[in-house]
Amino acid sequence: MRRGLAPAMEGASFAAVTLNRADLRFAFEPDFAARLRNERVIRLSRRAKYIVAETESGLGLAMHLGMTGRFTIQRGGAGGGETPGAFYYDYDADPRHDHVIFAMSSGAIIRYNDVRRFGYMTLLPPGSMLEHPHFKDLGVEPLSEALSAAYLQQRAEGKAQRLKAFLLDQRVIAGLGNIYVCEALFRAGLPPEAEAGALAAGKRGTAAAKRLSASIKAVLADALLAGGSSIRDYRHADGTGGSFQEKFDVYGRAGQPCHNSCGSSIERKVQQGRSTFFCPHCQSKI
Numbered sequence: 001m002r003r004g005l006a007p008a009m010e011g012a013s014f015a016a017v018t019l020n021r022a023d024l025r026f027a028f029e030p031d032f033a034a035r036l037r038n039e040r041v042i043r044l045s046r047r048a049k050y051i052v053a054e055t056e057s058g059l060g061l062a063m064h065l066g067m068t069g070r071f072t073i074q075r076g077g078a079g080g081g082e083t084p085g086a087f088y089y090d091y092d093a094d095p096r097h098d099h100v101i102f103a104m105s106s107g108a109i110i111r112y113n114d115v116r117r118f119g120y121m122t123l124l125p126p127g128s129m130l131e132h133p134h135f136k137d138l139g140v141e142p143l144s145e146a147l148s149a150a151y152l153q154q155r156a157e158g159k160a161q162r163l164k165a166f167l168l169d170q171r172v173i174a175g176l177g178n179i180y181v182c183e184a185l186f187r188a189g190l191p192p193e194a195e196a197g198a199l200a201a202g203k204r205g206t207a208a209a210k211r212l213s214a215s216i217k218a219v220l221a222d223a224l225l226a227g228g229s230s231i232r233d234y235r236h237a238d239g240t241g242g243s244f245q246e247k248f249d250v251y252g253r254a255g256q257p258c259h260n261s262c263g264s265s266i267e268r269k270v271q272q273g274r275s276t277f278f279c280p281h282c283q284s285k286i
Contacts, residue, residue, distance in 0.1 A: 001065070009044050039056065191278065
């Protein structure tokens with residue numbers, strides 16, 4: 001989503017900001033629209049599950065999609081032609097759920113549509129991101145060098161917490177979600193119910209931590225190449241769906257044969273209110 005939005009936002013200013021309601025998951029700041037108006041976006045970045053528009057003045061706009069939030073971009077007006085090097089996307093979502101509309105100085109219209117309103121937006125004063133409540137306790141980025149076998153072992157040492165819950169903890173790894181934890185654990189051959197502390201125990205734990213860190217990075221890299229996973233309402237900025245769900249090894253495949261041809265079928269259980277999919281044969285021990 002960040003990659004799709006960047007060409008429409010970077011280098012452009014917010015010519016107008018329209019809020020069609022007073023809140024999403026949380027209320028907008030009283031001066032939200034006024035503070036953004038005429039601010040020029042110099043960089044669109046990502047931190048954990050947030051997209052952050054960084055402006056020339058140092059103001060930041062943090063945007064979280066929640067479960068059903070999506071952005072669409074319209075350039076050139078309704079029915080207008082496509083500008084070379086820029087995006088032109090037809091907008092076909094129900095406009096009743098267009099809660100935020102950014103009119104950019106470039107002519108692009110960016111709409112935030114969110115049926116369930118679990119997403120939210122907030123403004124970050126200059127230099128405040130590291131101390132902001134939404135960001136200050138976040139863990140390492142999963143695709144960064146900071147996520148390593150040694151890091152996982154250090155954070156897991158002495159923890160009786162279940163391995164899957166440990167990986168979903170945003171204070172440990174920022175931005176890693178349920179789907180990709182299931183897929184990474186399968187690739188690493190690790191049981192989701194094992195104690196996280198086992199990663200720090202002896203040669204077997206060290207080997208498991210190495211497999212796990214590599215699997216997390218590989219799963220996310222594959223998903224990015226495939227454009228993400230279209231589950232229910234998820235769409236790219238251009239309205240198309242990602243295709244990684246067609247390559248799932250375990251997620252959503254309960255009762256189907258394991259791709260490792262081990263003779264077992266994928267099983268599903270609920271952990272902390274979330275569906276966990278795994279192979280009982282290939283993920284039997286650390």
